[in-house]
Amino acid sequence: MELSLVSAKASPRAAAAAVSSSPLLPSATRSRPRGRRFRCVAAASKGEEVFGGRKELTGVQPLVEALPPAGRAVLELAVVAAAAAGGYTLGTRYGGTRTTAVAGAAVLGAATLAGAATVNSVVPEVAAVGLHNYVAGSDDPTALEASEVAAIASKYGVSTQDAAFKSELCDLYASFVYSVLPPGHEDLKGTEVEAIKKFKKALGLDDVDAANMHLAIGRRLYRERLDAFQKLIFVSNLVFGDASDFILPWKHLFGITDYQIDIAMRENAKSLYALELKSIGRGLDIGTLIEVRRVQLAYKLFDEVAADMFKEHAKKLVQENISSALSILKSNTSAGNIPTEVINEVNSILAFNRLLTVLSKFPQGERFARGLGPISLAGDFDHDMMVGDLKILYAAYTTEVLSDGRLDDEKLGPLNELRNIFGLGKREAEAIIEGVMSDVKSQVPA
Numbered sequence: 001m002e003l004s005l006v007s008a009k010a011s012p013r014a015a016a017a018a019v020s021s022s023p024l025l026p027s028a029t030r031s032r033p034r035g036r037r038f039r040c041v042a043a044a045s046k047g048e049e050v051f052g053g054r055k056e057l058t059g060v061q062p063l064v065e066a067l068p069p070a071g072r073a074v075l076e077l078a079v080v081a082a083a084a085a086g087g088y089t090l091g092t093r094y095g096g097t098r099t100t101a102v103a104g105a106a107v108l109g110a111a112t113l114a115g116a117a118t119v120n121s122v123v124p125e126v127a128a129v130g131l132h133n134y135v136a137g138s139d140d141p142t143a144l145e146a147s148e149v150a151a152i153a154s155k156y157g158v159s160t161q162d163a164a165f166k167s168e169l170c171d172l173y174a175s176f177v178y179s180v181l182p183p184g185h186e187d188l189k190g191t192e193v194e195a196i197k198k199f200k201k202a203l204g205l206d207d208v209d210a211a212n213m214h215l216a217i218g219r220r221l222y223r224e225r226l227d228a229f230q231k232l233i234f235v236s237n238l239v240f241g242d243a244s245d246f247i248l249p250w251k252h253l254f255g256i257t258d259y260q261i262d263i264a265m266r267e268n269a270k271s272l273y274a275l276e277l278k279s280i281g282r283g284l285d286i287g288t289l290i291e292v293r294r295v296q297l298a299y300k301l302f303d304e305v306a307a308d309m310f311k312e313h314a315k316k317l318v319q320e321n322i323s324s325a326l327s328i329l330k331s332n333t334s335a336g337n338i339p340t341e342v343i344n345e346v347n348s349i350l351a352f353n354r355l356l357t358v359l360s361k362f363p364q365g366e367r368f369a370r371g372l373g374p375i376s377l378a379g380d381f382d383h384d385m386m387v388g389d390l391k392i393l394y395a396a397y398t399t400e401v402l403s404d405g406r407l408d409d410e411k412l413g414p415l416n417e418l419r420n421i422f423g424l425g426k427r428e429a430e431a432i433i434e435g436v437m438s439d440v441k442s443q444v445p446a
Contacts, residue, residue, distance in 0.1 A: 050136075057126065131168050233264040238300070272295075280310075286359075318377070328342050329392065376423050394422055
């Protein structure tokens with residue numbers, strides 16, 4: 001894949017600065033003293049491999065963890081009431097008046113209330129640790145459901161929008177997205193987009209918060225792995241769809257061009273579409289053709305590119321038949337006899353070509369994969385090198401068809417069709433047919 005991101009206008013340092021100062025990023029994220037850590041592992045890995053090990057509670061956090069929301073409220077009231085009573089007693093003892101007693105109660109009560117509020121303020125942090133440990137402890141993070149995240153928030157009596165809890169959601173999402181991207185020069189597998197969408201939905205992140213994490217990942221990949229940065233652009237744009245134009249400002253933040261983005265989208269789409277085409281054989285199952293079309297649209301691959309790729313795939317299937325037939329033919333030591341396997345291979349080519357032709361004219365053909373239609377090897381860069389072998393195979397098939405010495409329209413039809421598939425000239429084919437007819441007639445007893 002060729003994407004000359006190194007020629008982009010913005011340097012990696014400038015890109016990093018642009019991301020960190022982006023108005024899309026929440027201030028809490030921009031001001032964090034350390035960057036997010038990402039682990040590049042397979043998406044199907046266990047939680048700790050993706051999100052890191054368990055986090056430990058510190059300070060008053062273990063106490064908060066041990067109490068349910070109702071218990072914390074009761075404890076706070078009890079502590080404040082006890083402190084107020086103690087303050088009233090002290091005020092009475094040392095002040096001697098009801099006024100000083102009430103003042104003492106107010107002072108100690110307010111101080112204890114402030115302490116209780118401080119304790120309560122760490123609840124979202126404790127909930128965030130609980131969320132992290134739950135997800136990191138999962139054998140399969142991709143199985144996470146929104147109800148599980150909601151249950152954790154409910155357990156601690158916090159909102160998923162609390163800053164500490166939301167920050168953990170973002171960290172988990174960023175780690176997951178980074179882990180899904182294949183390492184090194186490996187290609188995408190085609191499962192990444194749906195896996196990310198599902199995990200994003202389970203966490204309950206909105207598009208803007210999630211997009212910020214994609215940009216943060218981009219900042220790192222832009223500096224370290226340009227090939228992965230291209231994959232990130234492709235996957236991210238598919239995750240957010242049309243909204244990506246607004247919430248993923250690749251050009252503005254990284255100084256790349258529309259052309260570079262188009263290359264990243266096209267080349268990754270082609271790689272995945274090539275994988276999908278492998279599901280198409282000579283049988284041409286209609287359901288598969290419809291699914292391949294759906295995948296093409298999902299990858300945003302242009303029809304022209306998809307059609308060219310399908311045609312190349314069909315040619316490769318035909319070339320497999322040709323190679324097999326020639327191998328059998330050249331190893332045959334029986335003079336004058338054409339092996340049945342050779343004829344079967346050629347008949348398979350003709351049947352495949354006819355099916356492609358029929359389906360290209362199907363009334364609902366717009367639902368099918370692009371590129372259906374008759375095959376021709378003419379014009380291929382290696383056709384001139386193959387033409388000698390193609391003539392040999394054409395002559396062998398012609399010999400079988402005309403073995404009775406009769407040439408009529410019924411026999412001429414498949415011979416013309418095979419000529420077009422092989423990319424032979426009309427005169428070349430006619431010369432072969434005349435030669436075969438001459439040989440057949442010379443073998444007929446006078």
